[in-house]
Amino acid sequence: MACKVQGSGTGTTSNMRRQSHDKARGARYNWRQFSSSGAKTMGIYYMDGEYVETAEASVPASDLALLRGYGIFDFTRTYGGKPFQLGAHLRRLIRSATLLELDCPWDIEELHDIVMETLRRNEYAESNIRLLVTGGDSPNGFLPAGDSRLLVMVTPVKPMAAHYYESGAAVATVEMSRHLPEIKSINYLPGITAQKQALKLNPESIEAIYRVNGNVVEGTRSNTFIFKGGRWITPADELLLGITRAEVIKLIEAEGQLELRDITLAEYYDADEIVITSTTKEVIPVVQVDDVTIGGGAPGENSKRLMAQWREMTENYAASDGYQ
Numbered sequence: 001m002a003c004k005v006q007g008s009g010t011g012t013t014s015n016m017r018r019q020s021h022d023k024a025r026g027a028r029y030n031w032r033q034f035s036s037s038g039a040k041t042m043g044i045y046y047m048d049g050e051y052v053e054t055a056e057a058s059v060p061a062s063d064l065a066l067l068r069g070y071g072i073f074d075f076t077r078t079y080g081g082k083p084f085q086l087g088a089h090l091r092r093l094i095r096s097a098t099l100l101e102l103d104c105p106w107d108i109e110e111l112h113d114i115v116m117e118t119l120r121r122n123e124y125a126e127s128n129i130r131l132l133v134t135g136g137d138s139p140n141g142f143l144p145a146g147d148s149r150l151l152v153m154v155t156p157v158k159p160m161a162a163h164y165y166e167s168g169a170a171v172a173t174v175e176m177s178r179h180l181p182e183i184k185s186i187n188y189l190p191g192i193t194a195q196k197q198a199l200k201l202n203p204e205s206i207e208a209i210y211r212v213n214g215n216v217v218e219g220t221r222s223n224t225f226i227f228k229g230g231r232w233i234t235p236a237d238e239l240l241l242g243i244t245r246a247e248v249i250k251l252i253e254a255e256g257q258l259e260l261r262d263i264t265l266a267e268y269y270d271a272d273e274i275v276i277t278s279t280t281k282e283v284i285p286v287v288q289v290d291d292v293t294i295g296g297g298a299p300g301e302n303s304k305r306l307m308a309q310w311r312e313m314t315e316n317y318a319a320s321d322g323y324q
């Protein structure tokens with residue numbers, strides 16, 4: 001028998017399978033979120049011109065985002081309820097669209113207003129903000145026809161486990177490169193594949209780190225820095241220019257020198273200290289890479305200093321009047 005699309009059959013077995021699948025999915029993804037007051041509330045997303053309850057936000061099956069993985073996104077979070085580096089994230093979103101020649105008719109001001117309004121309609125103490133631009137519908141199901149959809153998803157921030165910051169994390173390196181790495185594409189095929197490999201290598205891996213031609217480039221959802229010879233070093237190109245990376249570079253350069261250059265795998269193994277950075281992870285020290293223990297297996301003084309500076313900077317931002 002040829003393959004059958006799950007759930008399309010009328011047979012009892014097929015229906016039962018679909019129902020149990022839906023039930024399992026419902027249990028895994030609880031669409032109802034908790035507000036800062038602890039009361040249950042339905043989250044609100046911006047979807048293609050409207051503010052809708054999360055369960056109502058859907059993209060048609062004909063959209064190229066679904067059919068071909070053609071779409072872009074950007075992701076930030078709030079501190080003190082205010083979006084962090086929103087301008088930089090919106091500029092990166094527009095740049096991703098421009099580099100992909102993906103239709104993005106919204107300008108920075110409109111995007112900003114939609115983000116602020118979506119935030120206002122939700123009640124979380126701290127929010128994640130995901131902006132997603134789809135490729136839209138296409139007459140031949142392949143080439144875009146300038147019909148992009150915009151989705152803004154606001155969800156509560158879930159802090160990373162404290163042990164990563166206190167004791168450090170493990171990563172595993174995986175030989176893999178991303179196509180057009182500066183674009184924040186919705187297509188995380190390399191990332192998901194690499195992360196699965198990393199977990200097979202070490203089930204404790206927080207992140208797979210891409211190796212390209214013998215160099216360490218970035219994580220599946222983070223950038224990376226090493227501390228060696230009294231200074232921080234981070235790869236310069238062929239990666240996503242993380243907004244956290246840019247802020248960490250500013251912190252480092254305020255006190256000393258930073259080297260922007262390729263890092264070989266041998267140098268990565270031999271680093272005195274390593275951190276990974278991202279919007280979600282902020283600054284996390286790495287104490288194990290593959291089978292190699294870094295810095296005696298505990299976060300080093302320089303990493304701790306960077307984490308403390310990051311915390312201070314974000315706390316100051318949270319307490320300030322304006323927002324970036």
Ligand SMILES: Cc1ncc(COP(=O)(O)O)c(C=O)c1O
Nearest residue numbers: 221222223240242243244278279
């Ligand atoms: C491939 C990749 N590199 C780096 C980052 C970190 O970027 P940011 O600091 O802007 O969150 C991400 C974030 O998801 C990513 O997917």
